[in-house]
Amino acid sequence: MLALSIAARFLRSSLGQTTLIVAGIGVGIAVQIFVGSLITGLQADLIDSTVGSSPHLTLRPADGETVTAELADDTREEPEVTTAVPIRRMSVIYAADDDSTALNVTAGTADDLDAIYDLEERIVAGSYSLENGEILVGTAFSDDQGIGVGDPLSVLLPDGATGDYTVAGIFDLGAAAPNERFTFLAAGSAADALGLDPEEYSAIEIQLDDVFASTEVAGRLAADDVTVVDWQEENEELLSGLTAQSGSSLMIQAFVLVAVALGIASTLAISAVQKTRQIGILKAMGMTDAAAGRIFLLQALILGVAGVAAGIVLGYLLILGFSFAPVDFSVRPSVTLIAVSASIGIAVAMLSSIIPSRTTSRVDPIEVIQGG
Amino acid sequence: MADLLAAEDLEKVYGQGETATRALASVSFSLAEGEFASIVGQSGSGKSTLLNLVGLLDTPTSGRVVLGEKDTTGLGRKALARLRGELIGFVFQFHHLLPEFTVAENMLMPLRIAGERIGDEQRDRVGELLDLLDLPGLDGKNANQLSGGQKQRVAIGRALMARPRLILADEPTGNLDTTNTDAVYQLFRDINRELGTAFLIVTHDRAVAEMTDRILEVLDGELVQDVRNDYR
Numbered sequence: 170m171l172a173l174s175i176a177a178r179f180l181r182s183s184l185g186q187t188t189l190i191v192a193g194i195g196v197g198i199a200v201q202i203f204v205g206s207l208i209t210g211l212q213a214d215l216i217d218s219t220v221g222s223s224p225h226l227t228l229r230p231a232d233g234e235t236v237t238a239e240l241a242d243d244t245r246e247e248p249e250v251t252t253a254v255p256i257r258r259m260s261v262i263y264a265a266d267d268d269s270t271a272l273n274v275t276a277g278t279a280d281d282l283d284a285i286y287d288l289e290e291r292i293v294a295g296s297y298s299l300e301n302g303e304i305l306v307g308t309a310f311s312d313d314q315g316i317g318v319g320d321p322l323s324v325l326l327p328d329g330a331t332g333d334y335t336v337a338g339i340f341d342l343g344a345a346a347p348n349e350r351f352t353f354l355a356a357g358s359a360a361d362a363l364g365l366d367p368e369e370y371s372a373i374e375i376q377l378d379d380v381f382a383s384t385e386v387a388g389r390l391a392a393d394d395v396t397v398v399d400w401q402e403e404n405e406e407l408l409s410g411l412t413a414q415s416g417s418s419l420m421i422q423a424f425v426l427v428a429v430a431l432g433i434a435s436t437l438a439i440s441a442v443q444k445t446r447q448i449g450i451l452k453a454m455g456m457t458d459a460a461a462g463r464i465f466l467l468q469a470l471i472l473g474v475a476g477v478a479a480g481i482v483l484g485y486l487l488i489l490g491f492s493f494a495p496v497d498f499s500v501r502p503s504v505t506l507i508a509v510s511a512s513i514g515i516a517v518a519m520l521s522s523i524i525p526s527r528t529t530s531r532v533d534p535i536e537v538i539q540g541g
Numbered sequence: 542m543a544d545l546l547a548a549e550d551l552e553k554v555y556g557q558g559e560t561a562t563r564a565l566a567s568v569s570f571s572l573a574e575g576e577f578a579s580i581v582g583q584s585g586s587g588k589s590t591l592l593n594l595v596g597l598l599d600t601p602t603s604g605r606v607v608l609g610e611k612d613t614t615g616l617g618r619k620a621l622a623r624l625r626g627e628l629i630g631f632v633f634q635f636h637h638l639l640p641e642f643t644v645a646e647n648m649l650m651p652l653r654i655a656g657e658r659i660g661d662e663q664r665d666r667v668g669e670l671l672d673l674l675d676l677p678g679l680d681g682k683n684a685n686q687l688s689g690g691q692k693q694r695v696a697i698g699r700a701l702m703a704r705p706r707l708i709l710a711d712e713p714t715g716n717l718d719t720t721n722t723d724a725v726y727q728l729f730r731d732i733n734r735e736l737g738t739a740f741l742i743v744t745h746d747r748a749v750a751e752m753t754d755r756i757l758e759v760l761d762g763e764l765v766q767d768v769r770n771d772y773r
Contacts, residue, residue, distance in 0.1 A: 178642060458622075538637065
């Protein structure tokens with residue numbers, strides 16, 4: 170195709186200019202990919218640390234009574250639900266010499282609790298074991314009270330009796346409050362303390378494949394006799410923070426694109442002026458206005474594709490470089506993000522060629538020929 | 542011989558209202574296939590305007606141009622560009638070679654614009670024309686590396702590539718010294734004789750016009766003389 174080979178030749182004849190603008194587009198696209206990946210990675214990490222190891226939805230009996238394990242089985246029928254386990258819950262009081270601490274006890278089978286809280290991974294001392302009479306406590310509680318693995322732990326149960334347990338393991342859930350107040354017990358131990366039958370539970374805890382589907386699923390699970398607790402309702406501030414962050418990241422990316430567009434447009438405008446003579450003579454030889462205009466459109470396409478390719482490589486390098494940074498979240502480049510950035514980059518390049526391309530298609534061969 | 546080109550009552554007015562300037566007024570003439578003619582006139586007389594009109598680079602305010610038996614009145618820019626590419630080769634005062642391309646690429650450009658496939662036949666023609674133009678073996682050179690006279694000869698070669706039936710030349714030797722000027726006219730003459738290509742050469746130089754077979758003189762936008770030149 171003639172217009173394409175002329176476009177390529179024009180770009181090659183001013184190699185310095187071409188290299189600069191390709192580098193400019195490349196940096197723009199690289200920033201897009203890097204900032205996009207960074208924000209995505211950061212948000213994924215924040216959400217994972219917030220709800221990755223806790224229930225996304227909790228079903229509680231509306232009347233303060235109990236729920237059955239069957240409800241957990243029913244809940245698992247929902248396509249988005251990955252885990253639904255019945256648990257028992259109670260508040261107990263640990264009384265030290267002159268000070269007492271309220272503890273939230275969550276009780277279930279070892280497998281169920283691990284499915285929701287990822288507990289086995291989070292044990293930092295002792296072992297993940299919930300035989301009868303064994304209890305797991307958090308690192309903060311262990312440090313504050315000077316209680317270690319194998320130590321006895323006596324607490325005041327809701328019915329006024331005393332529960333005597335042995336600390337089997339110490340966990341770290343990644344946040345201070347749960348490390349201080351959460352404890353985990355075997356399902357049976359809590360049933361005794363709460364006076365529940367083996368079929369009776371305090372709640373169903375649920376995890377979903379997509380955490381943001383929780384509100385929709387909650388709507389479907391709501392019934393007269395159960396109350397649904399949605400993590401999104403309980404973390405509104407975090408979510409609005411994330412939305413604001415996404416917004417500002419989009420804004421940065423949009424401005425980078427505008428800068429890229431202005432760069433390409435000005436380079437092409439200069440090129441269109443520089444090549445007016447050539448365009449005029451091509452037209453005198455029979456080239457149509459449309460074909461002449463296409464030369465600049467194709468120059469923009471070549472610049473866009475080359476710049477985007479450079480940007481993807483540079484973006485990957487930036488992400489690779491960032492993997493050595495001392496932060497505890499990882500930045501993963503997403504194929505979708507790269508594809509979107511690349512398409513937008515090329516589209517912007519093409520758009521910014523509209524004006525020079527139109528100028529070129531209007532070049533009058535006579536003026537050029539007579540002007541020499 | 543049949544008319545290759547007919548200009549009928551051509552008028553060209555630039556601007557409108559009080560600022561309107563008439564560059565050309567009711568000019569009529571025709572050119573036969575294989576003719577070797579010149580348009581002579583002072584600078585500003587309207588001779589280049591006339592060349593632009595018959596070369597389909599510009600459209601007349603009134604009157605019509607018939608080229609290769611086709612009435613060009615009312616044709617769009619695209620159709621005009623195509624007809625121009627098919628029938629006419631241009632040689633200008635300035636060589637107007639594309640500096641980004643080699644000699645051969647410059648010469649092949651009119652064919653590529655016309656959408657022709659470039660094969661051995663076309664490349665061979667470049668070689669033949671370069672021999673004819675006394676520029677053998679220069680096809681791979683960049684257009685920028687040639688001397689002024691060489692560039693103008695390449696420009697002539699380019700005008701001949703698409704085997705045009707008419708070459709329109711606007712002060713083709715205006716930038717050349719006497720030796721090169723004589724060489725170019727001798728070349729035009731050879732091409733005219735060997736290929737049967739018609740020539741219409743615009744010049745302000747009477748001596749140059751005297752080298753052609755027919756002289757059309759333009760004065761103040763009017764065709765004042767159209768004579769056979771038998772005194773060569």
